[in-house]
Amino acid sequence: MLMEKGLVENGFIIDLSAAQNTTQLVSELNSIIEHPDVRRKNVCLKLGSLDLKQSQLLSIKALIESKDASIAFVDTSSEQTEASAVSLGIVISKVSEQDIQQNLNENVSEETATEGTGEYNNEENRTVEITPEIELPTGTIETAEGIEDIYDEMSTQEISEVIPSETFNSSDFGSFAAQEGLLPTEENSKYILLDTGNVLPEGIEENSSDNAQLPTLYLNQTLRSGQTVNYNGNIFIIGDAHPGSEIIATGDITVWGILGGIAHAGSEGNITSKVRALKLNAIQLRIAGLYARRNDTMNVPYVQKTNEFTPEEAQIEDGKIVIYKKLRRN
Amino acid sequence: MTGRVIVITSGKGGVGKTTTSANIGTALAKNGYKVVLIDTDLGLRNLDLLLGLENRIVYTIVDVIEERCKLKQALVKDKKNPNLSLLAAAQTRDKTAVNAEQLKDICDKLKEKNDFVLVDCPAGIEQGFQNAVAGASEAIVVTTPEMSAIRDADRIIGLLNTKEDINSTKLLLNRVRPNLIKSNEMMSVDDVVGILEIPLLGIIPEDTGIITSTNKGEPIVNDENALAGKAYRNVAQRILGEEVPFLNLDEPKGFMAKLKNAISKLKVKV
Numbered sequence: 001m002l003m004e005k006g007l008v009e010n011g012f013i014i015d016l017s018a019a020q021n022t023t024q025l026v027s028e029l030n031s032i033i034e035h036p037d038v039r040r041k042n043v044c045l046k047l048g049s050l051d052l053k054q055s056q057l058l059s060i061k062a063l064i065e066s067k068d069a070s071i072a073f074v075d076t077s078s079e080q081t082e083a084s085a086v087s088l089g090i091v092i093s094k095v096s097e098q099d100i101q102q103n104l105n106e107n108v109s110e111e112t113a114t115e116g117t118g119e120y121n122n123e124e125n126r127t128v129e130i131t132p133e134i135e136l137p138t139g140t141i142e143t144a145e146g147i148e149d150i151y152d153e154m155s156t157q158e159i160s161e162v163i164p165s166e167t168f169n170s171s172d173f174g175s176f177a178a179q180e181g182l183l184p185t186e187e188n189s190k191y192i193l194l195d196t197g198n199v200l201p202e203g204i205e206e207n208s209s210d211n212a213q214l215p216t217l218y219l220n221q222t223l224r225s226g227q228t229v230n231y232n233g234n235i236f237i238i239g240d241a242h243p244g245s246e247i248i249a250t251g252d253i254t255v256w257g258i259l260g261g262i263a264h265a266g267s268e269g270n271i272t273s274k275v276r277a278l279k280l281n282a283i284q285l286r287i288a289g290l291y292a293r294r295n296d297t298m299n300v301p302y303v304q305k306t307n308e309f310t311p312e313e314a315q316i317e318d319g320k321i322v323i324y325k326k327l328r329r330n
Numbered sequence: 331m332t333g334r335v336i337v338i339t340s341g342k343g344g345v346g347k348t349t350t351s352a353n354i355g356t357a358l359a360k361n362g363y364k365v366v367l368i369d370t371d372l373g374l375r376n377l378d379l380l381l382g383l384e385n386r387i388v389y390t391i392v393d394v395i396e397e398r399c400k401l402k403q404a405l406v407k408d409k410k411n412p413n414l415s416l417l418a419a420a421q422t423r424d425k426t427a428v429n430a431e432q433l434k435d436i437c438d439k440l441k442e443k444n445d446f447v448l449v450d451c452p453a454g455i456e457q458g459f460q461n462a463v464a465g466a467s468e469a470i471v472v473t474t475p476e477m478s479a480i481r482d483a484d485r486i487i488g489l490l491n492t493k494e495d496i497n498s499t500k501l502l503l504n505r506v507r508p509n510l511i512k513s514n515e516m517m518s519v520d521d522v523v524g525i526l527e528i529p530l531l532g533i534i535p536e537d538t539g540i541i542t543s544t545n546k547g548e549p550i551v552n553d554e555n556a557l558a559g560k561a562y563r564n565v566a567q568r569i570l571g572e573e574v575p576f577l578n579l580d581e582p583k584g585f586m587a588k589l590k591n592a593i594s595k596l597k598v599k600v
Contacts, residue, residue: 022494027430027460034457059492222527224488225481226455242484242525302517303524 011072012041013095017048022056029060033067042072046095049077054084055221061088062228087217089232190323191285191292191314200269200289208272211251223247223261243283252276258304262286271316279304280312285321287314292321333364333441336448336569337466339490341482343453345474346504349540349550351450352380353559354470356549357566359414363445366405368417368436370462371452372427375419381408382547383416392420395432401439410552425457430464437465446569455489463490468498470531474505475517480525487528500531502565507536508579519576532565534558535579 014032019025025047032038043064052060061071073091076082085092200206214233221237225244229235234251245261247253250268252275259277264286266273271288281300285292294300314323338351348371355367368391369377378384389404394417401417408414417436420427433449440447451462463469469490473483483501490499503522510516523530537558543550550559551566557577564574 023430023434023464026492027464030457030460031429056492059489224491225484227488240527244481244484302521 011044012038012069013044013046015046015095017046017050019048019050022050022052025050026060026063029063033064033069039068041069043069044072044093044095045074047074047076047078047081051078051080052076052084053080054087054219057081057084057088057090058229059227061090061230062226065228065230066226089217089230190280190295190298191321192295193321194284194291194293196291199291204269206269206271206288209270211266211270211273214251216251217249222257225261241277241282249273260300273315275314276311278309278311280314280323285314287316287321290316290319290321331442331445333444333446334468335437335441335466336446336468336470337451337463337496338448338470338472339451339459339462339486340453340472340479341455341486342473342479345472345479346534347453347472348376348380348450349544350470350472350502350504350534350562351448352377352549353551353562354566354569355414355446355448356381356408356411357551357563358446358448358569359408359411360551360563361566361570363413363570364443365414365446365448366417366440366444367414368433368440368447368449369419370428370433370449370458372419372458373421373424374452375421377450378406378416378418379547380544380549381414381416383408383418384547387418390418390420391433391436392423392427394436395428401436425452425461428461429457430461433461434465455485459486459489463493463496467495468500469496470500470502471526471528472502472504473522473526475503475511475519475522477517480517480522483526487526499528501526501528502532502534503530504534505536506533506579530576531568532561533576533579534561534565535577 014029016025016028019028064071071090073093074085075093075095082092211234216234216236217231219229219237222239223241223245225242228246230248232250235247235249235253237255240257241247241255241259241261243260247261248264248267250266250270252273253263253265255277258279258281260281262284263275263282265275266288269288273287275285275287283294310325312323312325314321338347340347351367355365359365367377369375378387383406386406389399393399394401394404404417405415406418437447449462449466452458471483471486473479487499490496503519507516511518519533535557537556539550539553539556540558550556551562553559561577567574
């Protein structure tokens with residue numbers, strides 16, 4: 001997965017190859033990325049020969065992303081780290097000695113000069129594939145647009161036979177609400193679309209490619225608050241995704257457990273992407289360019305009883321996010 | 331001798347990390363174990379106050395690190411229990427005065443001569459937290475039954491899971507109010523354990539005695555009658571590997587109390 005040399009602005013090399021173990025590495029990294037200059041930069045990590053597991057690399061990635069920065073690529077001589085990086089969709093490349101030398105001369109801040117091992121450099125000679133950060137516009141307006149929740153206790157139909165009973169059209173409802181002087185509320189729907197406009201990054205078009213062709217990241221762990229997974233492909237998680245966690249995939253997201261955080265499927269515009277979970281409690285559901293929030297009226301217990309699970313699946317239909325529940329056969 | 335290094339952390343502030351450190355430390359020392367408490371909350375130290383040792387501090391952890399004194403000189407012995415000592419935080423410096431490696435060194439040295447080294451972690455997930463967990467092999471996550479504290483605890487557990495050296499993470503639920511749980515105004519113990527999914531080490535009831543004990547500099551475990559003191563003593567027993575049932579906070583004790591309770595229930599029905 002080597003990539004071509006080119007130009008990248010806003011880049012940094014962080015040399016962590018001197019670290020003996022992960023604890024050292026993380027504390028070193030921590031002290032470097034505390035620096036305010038790191039914000040919104042692409043970070044090139046030099047990891048040396050240290051073996052890092054997928055979960056460890058994932059948390060390092062999360063750490064960097066928590067500072068508003070992103071990983072441009074990693075430079076490692078360990079096979080395990082390389083495998084972990086590949087499985088997380090992180091680009092692997094080499095930092096040349098020249099780059100470091102050049103950067104050292106150009107730009108070393110006082111703080112890092114005394115750090116010793118951590119080189120903290122401005123890097124300008126690379127092309128990096130970075131998914132632009134998607135940010136929710138602040139002050140979103142809640143509009144009642146059609147999102148249906150199809151659930152019929154009595155029915156024994158298969159999921160494919162469930163047909164949305166009635167759909168709201170945003171314009172219909174808006175004019176109706178205006179006439180009646182009502183606030184748009186929808187007691188019954190589980191998710192309400194956010195009026196975020198076109199949130200797809202520039203240059204990315206809506207598409208409906210086949211997610212089955214994409215690679216799948218398989219994670220056997222519970223995601224806790226603050227942990228994020230970002231993958232170029234499908235994501236499959238065995239475990240819960242706690243509130244405060246974030247899952248972003250260019251393909252489908254499947255959680256074998258309770259999905260309580262934020263899930264964004266089809267993050268690069270694939271409108272056929274789906275989000276599935278044994279229990280779909282996501283704070284926000286995002287599919288391609290559509291963002292929806294959990295309805296405030298939805299009553300989520302602190303702890304879900306496992307025997308109450310009915311697998312759910314969210315997908316886009318006619319410009320709305322529709323949630324299907326898999327019904328139990330009686 | 332190789333002692334156990336346990337970090338007491340929470341993410342959110344004000345949930346009772348320092349109170350917990352002081353009480354568990356005192357309870358373990360009362361059981362005859364040699365205990366050192368380390369306050370890593372540089373610039374905002376409190377642990378010395380809770381133990382009533384503020385006036386005895388000469389050297390702090392920063393003095394040890396910057397080699398102005400020997401480690402042994404900086405350990406302040408407790409007033410009552412010679413088994414318990416405190417390594418105080420510097421009040422005039424901030425978190426950047428110490429790094430993780432240095433704190434790990436201190437923990438490693440202390441565990442050679444003590445049974446327990448308890449590290450009181452500052453709030454937050456930044457450098458102070460990274461420092462505090464560096465030398466620890468076990469962690470106690472303190473939380474209260476509130477959503478914000480639980481969310482932060484969840485974050486902390488996630489961070490602790492990525493630390494290779496930490497091989498046990500346990501939950502201590504603080505400031506539980508049984509009457510509020512009964513009336514469904516507070517999350518129950520089961521709810522909190524269900525959300526965080528880690529083993530429960532103890533449940534500490536809300537106790538007004540904590541306030542006076544903090545102000546007096548006298549840990550509540552020394553008060554034989556206080557319920558919170560008993561709960562902390564039980565926690566210490568569990569840390570030592572004994573199986574102690576959790577305190578039943580729901581039912582009033584004694585025959586008369588039960589009778590009163592039964593009568594009050596009857597009245598409600600009528």
